[in-house]
Every structure is written in C-alpha cells, then in structure tokens.
Amino acid sequence: MSQKILIVDDEPNIVISLEFLMKREGFEVAVAADGEAALRMVESERPDLVLLDVMLPKRNGFEVCQQIRGNPKLSGVKIIMLTAKGRDTEVAKGMALGADGYMTKPFSTRELVDKVKATLDIARA
Amino acid sequence: MLQGWVIVVCSIAYLGVLFAIAWVGDKRADQGRSIIANPYIYALSLAVYCTTWTYYGSVGRAASTGIGFLPIYIGPTLIAALWLFVMLKIIRITKTHRITSIADFIASRYGKSQLLGGLVTVVAVVGVVPYISLQLKAVSNSFTILLHYPDIVMPAHSAAVPVLQDNTLYIALILATFTILFGTRHLDATERHEGMVAAIAFESLVKLVAFVAVGAFVTFGIYDGFGDIFERAARVPRLAALMTFENDAAHYGSWTSLTLLAMLSVTLLPRQFQIGVVENVNENHLRKAIWLFPLYLIVINLFVLPIALGGLLRFPDGGVDADTFVLTLPMAHRNELLALFVYIGGLSAGTGMIIVETIALSTMVCNDLVMPGLLRQRWWPLHRERDLSGLLLGIRRGAIVAILLLGYTYFRAAGEAYALVGIGLISFAAVAQFAPALIGGMFWKGGTRRGAVAGIVAGFAVWLYTLLLPSFAKSGWLPAAFLHSGVFGIELLEPQRLFGLSGMDETTHSLFWSLAANIGAYLWVSLARRGDVVETSQATLFVDVFRHTQAQVSTQFWRGSAQVGDLLPLIGRFLGPARARAAFERYARAHGADSLDDLHADADLVHFAESLLAGAIGAASARVMVSSVVKEEPLGMDEVMNILDEASQVRAYSRQVEQKSRELEIASRDLREANERMRELDRLKDDFVSSVTHELRTPLTSIRAFSEILLEDPRTELAERKRFLGIISAESQRLTRLVNQVLDMAKIESGKVDWQNTEIDLRVVIEQSAAATQALFRDRKVALSLELPDEVPLVCADRDRLIQVMLNLLSNAVKFVEPATGWVRVRLSGAGDMLRVDVEDNGPGIRAEDQARVFEKFRQGGDALTSKPQGTGLGLPISRQIVEHFGGRMWVESEPGRGATFSFTLPVCGPARAGAQ
Numbered sequence A: 001m002s003q004k005i006l007i008v009d010d011e012p013n014i015v016i017s018l019e020f021l022m023k024r025e026g027f028e029v030a031v032a033a034d035g036e037a038a039l040r041m042v043e044s045e046r047p048d049l050v051l052l053d054v055m056l057p058k059r060n061g062f063e064v065c066q067q068i069r070g071n072p073k074l075s076g077v078k079i080i081m082l083t084a085k086g087r088d089t090e091v092a093k094g095m096a097l098g099a100d101g102y103m104t105k106p107f108s109t110r111e112l113v114d115k116v117k118a119t120l121d122i123a124r125a
Numbered sequence B: 001m002l003q004g005w006v007i008v009v010c011s012i013a014y015l016g017v018l019f020a021i022a023w024v025g026d027k028r029a030d031q032g033r034s035i036i037a038n039p040y041i042y043a044l045s046l047a048v049y050c051t052t053w054t055y056y057g058s059v060g061r062a063a064s065t066g067i068g069f070l071p072i073y074i075g076p077t078l079i080a081a082l083w084l085f086v087m088l089k090i091i092r093i094t095k096t097h098r099i100t101s102i103a104d105f106i107a108s109r110y111g112k113s114q115l116l117g118g119l120v121t122v123v124a125v126v127g128v129v130p131y132i133s134l135q136l137k138a139v140s141n142s143f144t145i146l147l148h149y150p151d152i153v154m155p156a157h158s159a160a161v162p163v164l165q166d167n168t169l170y171i172a173l174i175l176a177t178f179t180i181l182f183g184t185r186h187l188d189a190t191e192r193h194e195g196m197v198a199a200i201a202f203e204s205l206v207k208l209v210a211f212v213a214v215g216a217f218v219t220f221g222i223y224d225g226f227g228d229i230f231e232r233a234a235r236v237p238r239l240a241a242l243m244t245f246e247n248d249a250a251h252y253g254s255w256t257s258l259t260l261l262a263m264l265s266v267t268l269l270p271r272q273f274q275i276g277v278v279e280n281v282n283e284n285h286l287r288k289a290i291w292l293f294p295l296y297l298i299v300i301n302l303f304v305l306p307i308a309l310g311g312l313l314r315f316p317d318g319g320v321d322a323d324t325f326v327l328t329l330p331m332a333h334r335n336e337l338l339a340l341f342v343y344i345g346g347l348s349a350g351t352g353m354i355i356v357e358t359i360a361l362s363t364m365v366c367n368d369l370v371m372p373g374l375l376r377q378r379w380w381p382l383h384r385e386r387d388l389s390g391l392l393l394g395i396r397r398g399a400i401v402a403i404l405l406l407g408y409t410y411f412r413a414a415g416e417a418y419a420l421v422g423i424g425l426i427s428f429a430a431v432a433q434f435a436p437a438l439i440g441g442m443f444w445k446g447g448t449r450r451g452a453v454a455g456i457v458a459g460f461a462v463w464l465y466t467l468l469l470p471s472f473a474k475s476g477w478l479p480a481a482f483l484h485s486g487v488f489g490i491e492l493l494e495p496q497r498l499f500g501l502s503g504m505d506e507t508t509h510s511l512f513w514s515l516a517a518n519i520g521a522y523l524w525v526s527l528a529r530r531g532d533v534v535e536t537s538q539a540t541l542f543v544d545v546f547r548h549t550q551a552q553v554s555t556q557f558w559r560g561s562a563q564v565g566d567l568l569p570l571i572g573r574f575l576g577p578a579r580a581r582a583a584f585e586r587y588a589r590a591h592g593a594d595s596l597d598d599l600h601a602d603a604d605l606v607h608f609a610e611s612l613l614a615g616a617i618g619a620a621s622a623r624v625m626v627s628s629v630v631k632e633e634p635l636g637m638d639e640v641m642n643i644l645d646e647a648s649q650v651r652a653y654s655r656q657v658e659q660k661s662r663e664l665e666i667a668s669r670d671l672r673e674a675n676e677r678m679r680e681l682d683r684l685k686d687d688f689v690s691s692v693t694h695e696l697r698t699p700l701t702s703i704r705a706f707s708e709i710l711l712e713d714p715r716t717e718l719a720e721r722k723r724f725l726g727i728i729s730a731e732s733q734r735l736t737r738l739v740n741q742v743l744d745m746a747k748i749e750s751g752k753v754d755w756q757n758t759e760i761d762l763r764v765v766i767e768q769s770a771a772a773t774q775a776l777f778r779d780r781k782v783a784l785s786l787e788l789p790d791e792v793p794l795v796c797a798d799r800d801r802l803i804q805v806m807l808n809l810l811s812n813a814v815k816f817v818e819p820a821t822g823w824v825r826v827r828l829s830g831a832g833d834m835l836r837v838d839v840e841d842n843g844p845g846i847r848a849e850d851q852a853r854v855f856e857k858f859r860q861g862g863d864a865l866t867s868k869p870q871g872t873g874l875g876l877p878i879s880r881q882i883v884e885h886f887g888g889r890m891w892v893e894s895e896p897g898r899g900a901t902f903s904f905t906l907p908v909c910g911p912a913r914a915g916a917q
Helices: A012-024 A035-045 A061-070 A088-096 A109-124 B004-030 B039-049 B052-069 B071-082 B087-097 B102-109 B114-147 B167-183 B194-222 B226-235 B237-242 B249-268 B270-278 B285-301 B304-314 B322-332 B336-376 B389-417 B420-443 B449-474 B481-485 B506-528 B533-543 B550-557 B564-575 B577-590 B603-617 B619-629 B637-712 B718-749 B762-772 B774-780 B799-816 B875-885 B911-916
Strands: A004-008 A028-032 A049-053 A078-083 A101-104 B757-760 B783-787 B795-798 B823-831 B834-841 B889-894 B900-907
Touching (some): A004 A012, A004 A035, A012 A109, A012 B637, A028 A035, A035 A049, A035 A061, A061 A078, A088 A101, A101 A109, A109 B637, B004 B114, B004 B167, B004 B336, B039 B194, B039 B270, B039 B285, B039 B336, B052 B071, B052 B249, B052 B304, B052 B322, B052 B420, B071 B249, B087 B102, B087 B270, B087 B420, B087 B533, B102 B114, B102 B270, B102 B336, B102 B533, B102 B619, B114 B167, B114 B389, B114 B420, B114 B449, B114 B619, B167 B336, B194 B226, B194 B285, B194 B304, B194 B336, B226 B237, B237 B304, B249 B270, B249 B420, B249 B506, B270 B336, B336 B389, B389 B564, B564 B577, B564 B603, B564 B619, B577 B603, B603 B619, B718 B875, B757 B762, B757 B799, B762 B783, B762 B799, B762 B823, B762 B834, B774 B783, B795 B900, B799 B834, B799 B900, B875 B900
Parallel strands (some): A004 A028, A004 A049, A049 A078, A078 A101, B783 B823
Antiparallel strands (some): B757 B795, B823 B834, B834 B900
C-alpha cells in the first residue's frame, strides 16, 4: 500500500513542486495551507509523514509539531520540518519539539526525497 | 607696725591656701568632677602671663617711658584674635599626639627628634632663668621693703649680702618646695595638673584685685580721680612727656618689636604653653578666652599710669625705685593692710609664674634632656629597673630645685643691672626663637629637622651674644670692654650694634638679628635637603591635623610586630605597673577584648603604648623605648609618600571625585541608553536580515525545485513543462522585486536617495498611477473611482517617488478586495497648507492591533488571513518613509469587515518651503 504524505506550506508554488515530487515517488499526497488546516488534516487523513513548513498563517509549524507529538494517537506520524530561516536555533527547536528531520529551503529535490524515504524506511524497520 | 613674722606667716598662709585649692582641684579631678572645666577658669589661668613683671614692672616702665609699657599687653590682645587659627591648631595637635611641652611639640613635629627636644629645652632653660630670677628679685624686694614699714628703705644690693643671709635664697627654696608639692606629687600620663590650674586661676584673681585696689587707692584715695592726677602731672614738664607718644623711628621700632615679642611669648613661653595648651581641657574654652584674657589685661593695666604718675609726684627726688611704687605708695600713706595685701598680690604673681614655669621646664628637662641621656648610656642598666616612675619624679624634682637655684644665681650675678622689664624682655627674646620652627612646622610641610635645629641654634647664638652676654657684662660679670669693642676688638661684632646696626634699643636689635638668623637658617636648610621618612609623616600629621584623626593615619606609618607581654612591663616601668595595667585594660575594653590576654598587639596598640609613654617621658624617648621592645619594619620613603599622598590628598580630591563620579554616572547612563538603542537596532537589523533571508529563500525554493524537476526528467509533458517554467519566471521576478525593494529601503534609511524635487500637481500623480494600475483593476474586476478637486496647490516632492507611493497603495487595495464586488476610491482634498490623499477600499479591513504593524518591515497583514498575501512586505514601510521625508504623515483607519482607508498628507509648496528647497 502506498504511504500518505501531508504537505503543509502557504507558498502555492512550493506546494506544487512538493506535490509533484512526492507523487512521482509513488506517495499519496494531501495538502494544507495553514497550521489549523494541517492539524485537522493530520487527524482526518492520518498521513505517514508530514512535510511541515515553519512560517505558516494561524498556527506556525512549531505549534503544529507540538500538537501532533502531544497526541498519543498520532505517535506514528513522522515529521520533517522545512524552514526558510537557516538559523541553528530554528533547527534545534524543531528537533527538540519532536521532528524526525529538517530541510532548509531551498532544498535539493533529491535530498528531500531521500530524506523522506529514509525516515519512512527506518520506521518500517 | 608690721612684724617680720607677720609677713612670713601671711606669706606661708597664702601659699597654704593656694596649695589647698590645688589639693581640692586634684581630688575633684580624680573623681571626674573637674572644677576647671569652664572657660572662665581657663581664661583666668592664662593670666599667669601677668607676673611680678606686670605687677611691679609695668609701673616702673611707665615711670620711665610713659605709655611704653603698653606693647607687652597689646601683643597678647592682638594675637588673641589669631588664636582660633593658631592656638586651636596647637591644642589639637597636642591632644592628638599627647604632647607634654613645647620642647616635646617641636621635637615631635620634626620626626620625634631627641636632639631637637634637648636643644629646645636648653634654650628654654637658659632663656627663662633670667625671668625666674626676676620673680625672685621682685618677691624678695617687696618682702624687704615691707619689712621696714613704715619707713621706706630701698633694699641693699643683694651682692652685698652673704648668700646664707640672703632672704631671696630662702624664698627660692620655699617656692621650690611648693612647686614640687604642686607639680610632682605623682606622675600623670597626660602631664595635666588640674589642681595647679585651679590655684593659678585663684592667684590671677588675687593679683588682679590687689592691683586694682592699690590703683583705686592711689587714684581716688590719694588723688581726686584720673583727671586730678593727669592734671597735676601735666604741670611737671618731665611727667607731661610721659603721656605723649614720642614721634621718632626708634620708638616705632621698639613698639613694634615689643608688640611682636609679646605676641610670641604669650604662646611660646613654657608656662603659657603649659597652661594654654597642655592644661587645656576643652578646645571650646578658647573661644571665650580670646576676649576674656584681653579683658583681664585691660583691667590690670587701667591703673598703671595713674600709679606711676602718683609715685613720681609723691617721690620726686628719685630715691624710691619706680618698680616699687605699687607697694611704697600705700606704705607712704600708712595704709598697712593695703600694703600687706599688695605684697600678697605680688607674691601671688611671682609664685604663680614660678610654679608653672618650673613645672613646665622640669617636664622638659626630664623628658627631653635627662631621660634620653639616661636611656642612651650603657653604664647604668636602666632597662632592668622594674619601676622607673620614682626615678622620673626624682628627676623632675631635682630639675625644679636646680632651675630655681639657677634663677637665684642669675639674680645674684646680673639682677641688679636691669630693671624688671629689661630682664623679662631677655626671656621673651629667647623663647621667640621657637617661633619659626613651631609656627613653620604647623603650616609648612617642608620644614625639616635639620632646618629647625639650624634655625634655633643660629637664633639662640645671636640672642646669647647680643642680649644675654651684654646683660652679664653690664653687671660686671664679664669685662665691660666686651660691650663696646665686641669679640677680638672687631667693631662690626659689637654685641649691641651688630654689623653697625644702631638706632634701636637693645631688645629690638637682638630680636631683629636673632630672628633674621633663625628664619634664614630654618628656611635655607629646610629647602636645601628633604627630611627623612619619620619627619615627613610627622609633618603631614601636624600640618593636616584637622583633616584626619589620629587613629586613621598614625598607625599607617607603623609596621612591625610586638607582644603585649613586652609592651605592658615597659609602660609599667615608667608609669608604675598598676597605672599601666589599668590603662591597658581600658584600652582592651574600648577595643572589645575581654582581657589583656585577648589583646592583639597590632599597630594601634603599639601606637597607644607609645603615646601613653610619650605623656610621661616625651615623644622622642617614648619612641626609643617602644622600638626597643617591638620589631619594627622600617617603611621606605616611597611607601610613606604613598600613604601621605593618599591621606592628605583625599580631601582635596574628594570634591573632584564627587564631580567625576557624577559625570561618570551621567556618562554611563548615556552609554547604557546608547547601548540599549544599539542593541535594539542590532535586534531590528537581525530581524530584518532574518526576514530578508526568509523572503529570498522562499522564491528560491520554488525556482530550485522546478529547475531540478525539469533537469532530472526531460520527458516531462510540454504543458507541465510550460507551467513549471512559468512558475520559475514568476518567482524570479518576485525575487528581483524583493531585491530592489530591500535595496530601496536601505537607500532611504541610510539617506543616500537622490531626491528629484520639483513642484508637483498631485492630481497628475494620482491620474498617472490610476492609469498604470488600470489593467490590474480590470483583471480583478475591481472598480476604481477618483475624486479630485478642480484646482489644488502644488507640492514640492519627487514625482517618481510619489507615484511609487500611489502605486503601492492602489495595488495593495486591489489585492485585498473581493473580485467583482470590490471597489477602491481615491480622494484628494486640501486642508490648510496640507493636501490629503485617501485610498479607501471595501476589503476585509485590518484589526486594530495590526494597524500599526502593517507599516513595519515584512509585517504583512497576512497573519489574519487564510491565504498569504502577495508582495514583499516592504511596500508600506517604504511608502511611509517617502511621505515622511517630504514632511507628511501616513496612517490607516479601518474596521475589520468594513474596509480600510490608507491616508497620507503632504505640505503645500509655500514660499518658505520653496525657498528652502
């Protein structure tokens, strides 16, 4: 069965590129454009992995990550955070809140795909 | 008829009364209920200045020189005015350093020098002996004269009487006994004698009353008041001359020199120093004494001239010595009670002087002459004696007897050649030699021990040569030729016309040369070579005595180690073990130690022990004794100078320090504020950079992702390929716009914009902007309407920049309103000298808390919206900066859900403004 990925970003063009990439790799894709929508869709879609941007309208990526990790029913969901702010503190904060990985924008598409696969593979093993 | 025994009994009885007063005074002092602790007693005791010299001698001098007796009393009156300045400082220094005499004072000031202490003592003894002999002479003469009552017979020359039949010798011995009883019954660490002071105050009262009584008797009893006496005297040409001031230079010279002498003597005579300084119990007493003491002098001088004139009228043939008028006038008028009272008054004046003077001198001889010598010699193992207090008292008693016998000897040898006043002046001139070292030492830190020794030696030598030796020569003790040809027959060295200086009386002459030599040597030697460590520290302690307290500084100059077990026996040997122990226990209690065992022998205790000892044996000897039992580490000159610099400059600098610290406070507050502003700016810059980074990375992310997608998969469908390339192109444009706006913002903020200012019609700007955005409005189906007046004043601004502002506002508005139903209205209006532009829309509006934030960089109104707005987040901040640059204002008014109105104003291009542009 194909695994499902939830893409959360408020930049339409970035969403388009991520959607294309994930579909090309055979993943099922869902999209949310802000933090609240993201939380709703994690509950309803039960994705295997969330590609989560940090700078989001309404609830930012950190809050979303924290909420997901605070919910035991969602413990199997993997999270890879995307950040356009390259600061180390941002990365460290994301990891501390329970993200499984992070990517700095602009990212290499190959690396992103590899990271998504690796995160899911480890989970399978 | 006054029998001899009556006079003797009265004399002894009077001395007994004085002694009783002293005994009570001492007893009360021991009980802590001092009877001398008031300024009136202090002022009266200062009147020990008035001796038989005043009592008998003033009349004698007035009989020969008229008002020439006055300078001796004008001097003290003048200097009393300076006492609050000079005397107060002497007293403070003396109390601080437990100084016991003037020799101790000078020795202590110049590095606790034994040499200097001894020198001052020798000068004082030699100088004051004639003065003591004067008292003996006066008392003896008055006794002899009274003995012949009612006949008036002048006493025979004492030289004609064999020594053992000379009543003066017995008077001297009796007074020595009394002085020993008064002054050396026990040893006191502070050398204070309260009982003696009380007796002296009483004595001063007795002599004043007696003198005023005889004055009143002569003026109102014999004659008919002042007017009567002066009138009668004026009729005798010789007497008339006495009442005028002779108008020649020599007279002015002697007036000046006598006044100066008296000014110095009233402070420097050993007995004046003893009473005025050492015995002073409270500095504040000085404040009353400075007018009470001169008042006393005025009262006692009131009748001098009437008595002198009365005597000269009564005894015109010169058979009666004018020095005896005070006594002989009542006798001539057969008033035996008054005569006896006058004799008692004179005895009173004489004994008072002798007691205080010899006590003061014996202290000096013991502390500064004998003890240093004894402590230095090796043949008598003094350090093995357990209790030396008996020895100290013995030395003092011996010194008292010796000094009185010296006085007697001088009386026998030279006494007859001079009148009373002449002898007194010799002493005055001798003690005047202390003035440069003492006064210089108190106010000039540069004075050194060598300088003081040189000055005193030089001054004393000149005094000896020009005043004392001539007094011997005049009395036949030395060949008379000495007077006229000087030593070796060299005329220039003629003692009373030194280097040919003539036209002065002998006192003035001697004073001039001795003080010149003294001051010259003192200054020259002091300036030639700097003093050593101890001198320098003492100099500072003396000169700056009002600046720091003893405890603060003195102990800074001592470093070393000591044992209580060494110090206590040492002090005990001089003060007696019991007294020493009591003093140490008091010290221990004051310093919070329970017993002597807990006492830590630090610099303070060593200093305490030394000053305790200084009270008994003088500063110089005390220093030698204490340093024999403690291990001292000598301080280097540099260290002392450092301490001094710190101590003495603290005051001077504290003001500057306060000032500086205030300035520093202000400066540091400014710095703190500046720093906070910097931090804030830094934080803003960080935020800005971070925001810019974010804004740049976002389009770059899309561009890179699509580029890689296209690159990796060349078989992408054409439609998709076109779509992706379109996104890359759009994001690239967005990137370019962003870079441009960031640069634009930076340019405006750093003031590097080249503003092209012209007179502009705002209507044109608005119309052009509307035309430029026309396509945008049409695409989104948003209605745009303009409300422009027919005519508006021009504004002075940069056309392109104003169009940039308008385009920003219009594109923002069209972005936020709903397509099809949305509208945007632009209104131009004028209010006074301002034009106002409103851009109103019917979009979602902006929440109140966000209205200010939309003008901040990268703070788009996006948070409130579901979808992210397009734009860089720099448009509004840049627009506001532009408007504000031209003197206008930009703001927004909005209610969420009911649209927003962005407004700005611009000033009309007035003549002043046009001119300024």
